[in-house]
Amino acid sequence: MFLRDTITLSLQAVISHRLRSFLTALGIAVGIAAVVLLTSLGEGIHRYVLAEFTQFGTNLIGITPGRTSTTGFSGGVISNVRPLSLADALALEKLPRVLAAVPVVQGNAEVKSETRSRRTYVFGVGSDTPLVWQFRVAQGRFLPGDDPRTARAFVVLGSKVKTELFGSVNPLGRRLRIGNEQYRIMGVMASKGQLLGFDLDDAVYIPAGRALALFNRESLMEIDLLYAEGSRSEEIARRARQLLIARHGAEDFTIITQDQMLDVLGSVLNILTLAVGALGGISLLVGGVGILTIMTISVNERTAEIGLLRAVGADRRQVLGLFICEAVVLAGIGGIAGLVIGAGGAWLLGQVVPALPTHTSWSYVVFAELLAVFIGLLAGVLPARHAARLDPIEALRAE
Amino acid sequence: MIRLENIERTFQVGDEQVYALRQINLTVRVGEYLSIMGPSGSGKSTLLNILGLLDRPDKGVYHLDGRDATHLDDRPQAELRRHKIGFIFQFFHLIPRLTATENVELPLTLAGVAPAERKQRVMAALAELGLADRARHRPDQLSGGQRQRVAIARATIMRPALILADEPTGNLDRASGQEVIQTIEALNAQGMTIVMVTHDPELGGRTRRQVRMNDGRIAHDSGADDEK
Ligand SMILES: Nc1ncnc2c1ncn2[C@@H]1O[C@H](COP(=O)(O)OP(=O)(O)O)[C@@H](O)[C@H]1O
Ligand SMILES: [Mg+2]
Numbered sequence: 124m125f126l127r128d129t130i131t132l133s134l135q136a137v138i139s140h141r142l143r144s145f146l147t148a149l150g151i152a153v154g155i156a157a158v159v160l161l162t163s164l165g166e167g168i169h170r171y172v173l174a175e176f177t178q179f180g181t182n183l184i185g186i187t188p189g190r191t192s193t194t195g196f197s198g199g200v201i202s203n204v205r206p207l208s209l210a211d212a213l214a215l216e217k218l219p220r221v222l223a224a225v226p227v228v229q230g231n232a233e234v235k236s237e238t239r240s241r242r243t244y245v246f247g248v249g250s251d252t253p254l255v256w257q258f259r260v261a262q263g264r265f266l267p268g269d270d271p272r273t274a275r276a277f278v279v280l281g282s283k284v285k286t287e288l289f290g291s292v293n294p295l296g297r298r299l300r301i302g303n304e305q306y307r308i309m310g311v312m313a314s315k316g317q318l319l320g321f322d323l324d325d326a327v328y329i330p331a332g333r334a335l336a337l338f339n340r341e342s343l344m345e346i347d348l349l350y351a352e353g354s355r356s357e358e359i360a361r362r363a364r365q366l367l368i369a370r371h372g373a374e375d376f377t378i379i380t381q382d383q384m385l386d387v388l389g390s391v392l393n394i395l396t397l398a399v400g401a402l403g404g405i406s407l408l409v410g411g412v413g414i415l416t417i418m419t420i421s422v423n424e425r426t427a428e429i430g431l432l433r434a435v436g437a438d439r440r441q442v443l444g445l446f447i448c449e450a451v452v453l454a455g456i457g458g459i460a461g462l463v464i465g466a467g468g469a470w471l472l473g474q475v476v477p478a479l480p481t482h483t484s485w486s487y488v489v490f491a492e493l494l495a496v497f498i499g500l501l502a503g504v505l506p507a508r509h510a511a512r513l514d515p516i517e518a519l520r521a522e
Numbered sequence: 523m524i525r526l527e528n529i530e531r532t533f534q535v536g537d538e539q540v541y542a543l544r545q546i547n548l549t550v551r552v553g554e555y556l557s558i559m560g561p562s563g564s565g566k567s568t569l570l571n572i573l574g575l576l577d578r579p580d581k582g583v584y585h586l587d588g589r590d591a592t593h594l595d596d597r598p599q600a601e602l603r604r605h606k607i608g609f610i611f612q613f614f615h616l617i618p619r620l621t622a623t624e625n626v627e628l629p630l631t632l633a634g635v636a637p638a639e640r641k642q643r644v645m646a647a648l649a650e651l652g653l654a655d656r657a658r659h660r661p662d663q664l665s666g667g668q669r670q671r672v673a674i675a676r677a678t679i680m681r682p683a684l685i686l687a688d689e690p691t692g693n694l695d696r697a698s699g700q701e702v703i704q705t706i707e708a709l710n711a712q713g714m715t716i717v718m719v720t721h722d723p724e725l726g727g728r729t730r731r732q733v734r735m736n737d738g739r740i741a742h743d744s745g746a747d748d749e750k
Contacts, residue, residue: 128631139619431615434576435629435676436604438597515576519615 124441133449136421137456147417148457151498154407155461155491156468161403162487163469165396167480172392176385179256183381184348184360186215186367190375204375206342209271209332211370212249215346218362220354223251226271226331227345230338234327235300236288243284244326245301247334255349263295263310266330274330278306282314283324301329302337356380400487404494410457411498418450418506429510430518443511450503451496458495462488523684523715524550524573529582531568542568544738546582550717552683555710557726558719560735566719567688569735573717574607574686575599587683604633608677608714610687610706614669616661616676622648623657626675633680647675651705667698674705678714685709687718691725703728 137144188207209226216224228247233240246252250268253260266277278299285294299306306329315323331343350359360378368374422429432442466488469481529546532539542565550556558566571577572584575591584592591602616625623644630640648654651671661669670690677685687706691699703725710716720726734742 124632124634125637128637132631135619135624427615428617431617432628432632433600434574434603434609434615435632436600436680437632438600440597441600441632516571519576519611 124444129444129448130452132445133452136449137452140421143417144453144456147413148453148460150410150413151407151454151457151495152410152461152464154403154405154410155458155495156403156465157406157461158400158403158491158494159462159465159483159488160468160472161399162396162491163465163481163483164472164479165392165399166484166487167469167473167482169389169392169396170482171480172388173385176388177381180349181381181385182350182352182354182356183255184350184356184363185379185381185384186346186348186363187344187377187379188342188375190377205371205373207346207376208343209335211367212271212331212343212346214366214370215348215363218348218359218366220351220359221348221363222351223249223255223349225249225252225255225347225349226343227347228331228334228338228340228343230334232301232337234284234288236294236297239288241284241287243281245334245337246326246328247331247337248328249331251349252328255347258315259313260310261313262293263308265310266328267309269330271330271332274332276304276306276333277309277330279310279312279328280308281312281324281326281328283322284327285311299327301327304333304337356382396487407491407494407498410495411454411502414450414453414499414502415505417453418446418503419509421449422446422506422510425510426513426518429513430515430520433515434519439511442513443507446507446510447500447503450507451499454495454499454502455492458492461495462492465491523552523554523587524548524717525583525585526572527583527585529569529572529579529584531565531572531577531579541738543572543579546738546740548733548740548743550715552715553710553713554731555707555716555729556718556731556733557729558717558733558735559721559723559726560741562721564735565738566735570686570688570717570719573684574609575603604629605680606682606684608680608682608685610670610673610677610685610690612689612692614661614666614673614693616669616673618661621658621660622653622664622672622675625661625672626679629676629680643679644675647679648672651675665698666694667701670694670698670702671705674702674709678709682714684715684717687716689719689721692721699725 186207189204212224212226215221226247226249230245231242232245233242248266249271250266252258253265260279261282265279266274269275278301280294288294294308294311297308299308312324312328317323335343348359348363350356357380360380364374364378367376429442466483469483472479473481526546526548529543530541531543532541546569558569560566568577572579575594579592583590586602587606594602617628626644626647627640630643645654645657648657651674653668653671653675656664656668661672664672685706690706691702694702706716706718718729726732732744733740
């Protein structure tokens with residue numbers, strides 16, 4: 124018997140009970156739609172978050188003071204944690220294949236122009252910040268490459284601070300008071316937007332050494348290293364670790380490469396996608412039970428037909444195949460409908476709510492469709508076996 | 523063609539053993555036209571089911587075409603049914619959702635005959651039985667006589683050597699019944715062996731050989747055609 128004929132016969136049986144088949148397939152369709160829609164959302168969020176985190180570039184290594192250890196001690200034991208200093212940053216910058224090191228201190232302060240003032244983020248950074256963080260300067264220049272320990276009092280404005288304090292007036296060369304010191308405005312950054320709710324445009328950038336003094340801190344909060352394209356992040360991290368241990372006498376700092384961070388983030392987000400997918404999978408299971416029920420009813424209703432099939436030469440395997448195929452056809456139709464609804468729904472959601480990132484991943488879609496067919500198979504086996512085992516004479520007497 | 527030796531068939535109904543067939547000995551030659559008559563419950567259908575390999579005897583031996591067919595597995599049994607045997611039932615047993623064409627086509631489909639050849643053979647068979655203009659009708663759009671003729675087309679589409687008919691006119695009016703009997707007799711004239719169960723003494727009288735059953739036994743056998 125040809126597979127094509129088996130499918131045709133199954134389709135004819137499915138079509139003959141239009142409403143019933145529709146409702147049964149709907150169960151699977153809802154399940155598949157849920158899986159596709161939810162994983163599309165999960166995958167969209169995954170991509171969105173990764174894009175957010177890689178907008179500063181990918182060849183980055185972050186070093187923070189204090190050691191995050193698995194024994195439960197963190198930066199809490201201050202006494203033997205030496206501060207991360209500007210000198211550390213300078214030394215790290217000299218490592219081979221390291222292109223730049225940016226010392227980072229961050230805090231909040233009042234900034235005042237001649238006429239207006241505003242509380243804003245103040246970043247103490249180095250002159251290579253635009254390169255390392257992939258920021259663009261819109262106007263003027265970024266901080267000059269002074270020795271960070273004795274850097275001159277220059278400031279670069281985030282785009283929002285610029286408009287708030289100066290409106291459309293050109294601020295270059297004007298003075299800005301931060302804390303008790305006067306700074307001269309060197310440049311204005313291009314708008315960068317938000318990072319997870321953190322407005323990067325509502326900030327000003329001053330030399331790290333001055334920020335340390337401003338916030339009365341001893342240690343940098345972070346040193347960001349940018350390494351050359353094509354280098355292995357672990358290798359650079361190893362060299363940086365050796366250097367700092369030599370300088371500090373102990374490993375009292377934490378090194379995280381962007382790769383590691385993305386890995387961790389990626390696996391967390393994958394679990395998220397899988398979890399929402401599994402949620403949709405539960406509705407698929409319910410759809411599978413629907414198919415099992417309908418196929419059981421169908422076999423009972425069609426005992427005479429099964430007897431006839433046997434009389435005209437069908438063996439048990441053919442009867443089994445016909446009924447399993449029918450269940451699979453039901454599930455397959457539901458699966459395709461669900462796919463259209465789910466992918467269409469995800470697309471529509473993306474159109475209606477552009478802030479909500481959706482991305483329909485085809486591997487999940489194929490998986491969902493295979494799952495639907497598999498569920499049909501599973502749900503069909505039991506009733507089909509019942510049909511195949513029917514005694515043909517009993518079946519023929521059932522009229 | 524058929525040789526039954528000491529066939530017995532019992533059914534378990536509750537705690538009781540019901541004898542449907544006892545000590546059946548019967549030989550049918552190729553091309554015979556044979557009727558089985560007898561009161562209701564005398565075992566006629568059971569005998570036909572055993573002949574058609576839909577049922578197995580509890581005791582005895584069944585030879586079909588010189589081959590022991592008593593203890594065949596499911597697949598060779600199905601194979602024999604498909605190629606050697608055609609069934610005609612009292613209640614037609616057409617599949618309601620399929621057209622006349624598709625119903626007749628079913629044995630060919632199950633046997634794996636290619637679609638093009640199927641169509642051709644089915645159209646020829648329907649035309650031969652005067653059903654060409656009913657090819658696309660479903661069973662519920664056909665009269666009883668037409669349904670039975672569709673069922674006959676289905677039973678004969680594989681060109682089987684043996685036709686088993688269980689009260690083929692039992693559900694038809696006289697005129698339709700006459701038509702159906704003539705169709706069956708035409709098949710016999712083409713060389714098919716016919717075993718027909720009937721209640722109707724008039725129909726039974728038309729066959730060349732008559733077997734009468736009572737209480738699971740063969741009460742009377744008029745003898746093979748050529749022994750008369
Ligand atoms: N599947 C069955 N289960 C139990 N008893 C059966 C079954 N088939 C037939 N019988 C019994 O066997 C006997 C013969 O039945 P059957 O061959 O149908 O008779 P007929 O066709 O001559 O009317 C009857 O007593 C009937 O009740
Ligand atoms: Mg009967």
